[in-house]
Amino acid sequence: MDAKVSSPSSSNHIYTDWTVTETKFDPTQLHYKETVFTIGNGYLSTRGSFEEGYHAAWPMTFINGVYDDVPVVYTELANCPDWLPIVIVVEGERFRLDQGEILHYERQLDLRRGKLTRDVRWRTPGGKTIDIHIERFVSMADDHVLALRCQITPVDFDGTIEIQASINGYPDNQGVLHWEWLKQGQISTGT
Numbered sequence: 001m002d003a004k005v006s007s008p009s010s011s012n013h014i015y016t017d018w019t020v021t022e023t024k025f026d027p028t029q030l031h032y033k034e035t036v037f038t039i040g041n042g043y044l045s046t047r048g049s050f051e052e053g054y055h056a057a058w059p060m061t062f063i064n065g066v067y068d069d070v071p072v073v074y075t076e077l078a079n080c081p082d083w084l085p086i087v088i089v090v091e092g093e094r095f096r097l098d099q100g101e102i103l104h105y106e107r108q109l110d111l112r113r114g115k116l117t118r119d120v121r122w123r124t125p126g127g128k129t130i131d132i133h134i135e136r137f138v139s140m141a142d143d144h145v146l147a148l149r150c151q152i153t154p155v156d157f158d159g160t161i162e163i164q165a166s167i168n169g170y171p172d173n174q175g176v177l178h179w180e181w182l183k184q185g186q187i188s189t190g191t
Helices: 027-036
Strands: 013-015 019-022 044-046 061-063 067-069 075-077 086-090 101-110 115-123 129-138 146-154 161-165
Touching: 019 027, 044 129, 086 129, 086 146, 146 161
Parallel strands: none
Antiparallel strands: 013 019, 019 101, 044 061, 067 075, 086 161, 101 115, 115 129, 129 146
């Protein structure tokens, strides 16, 4: 039996024995929620930042044993490439939680399965409504596997929805870069 407990600091959370559910987006709690909704497997972990991004967010993926010397202060875990970035464009309008209208919002961390899901019903500033369902997990069976699935359903229109997925190969730790650009060019064959 799952016991339901409300968070003492927020009525927007529901905790059970195996799940943490957020029922309302609160931008003032952004960094705290990124920590609460972190997923990992003991080898690597990814903070619960939003796939589409949000200003002032701290998207971070860390791998056990990947460190870098910060020239100013100390050695720290290096923020590894960000595998989450997704851009969703509905009839020319980009999905952003700080624009348009959030009609429904729920994010849930299933601790039993190690899966983070988010469901959003969003209306563009131009009045088009979509349902977004995003799932991600970090595998326990293979330490090196991370997965993300994004499903988008138009609710009240027929039109164009564009999705772009990418990897940010040069993330920073709050302004400190741990990865360097490599020289790019053609390799000489020596002949």
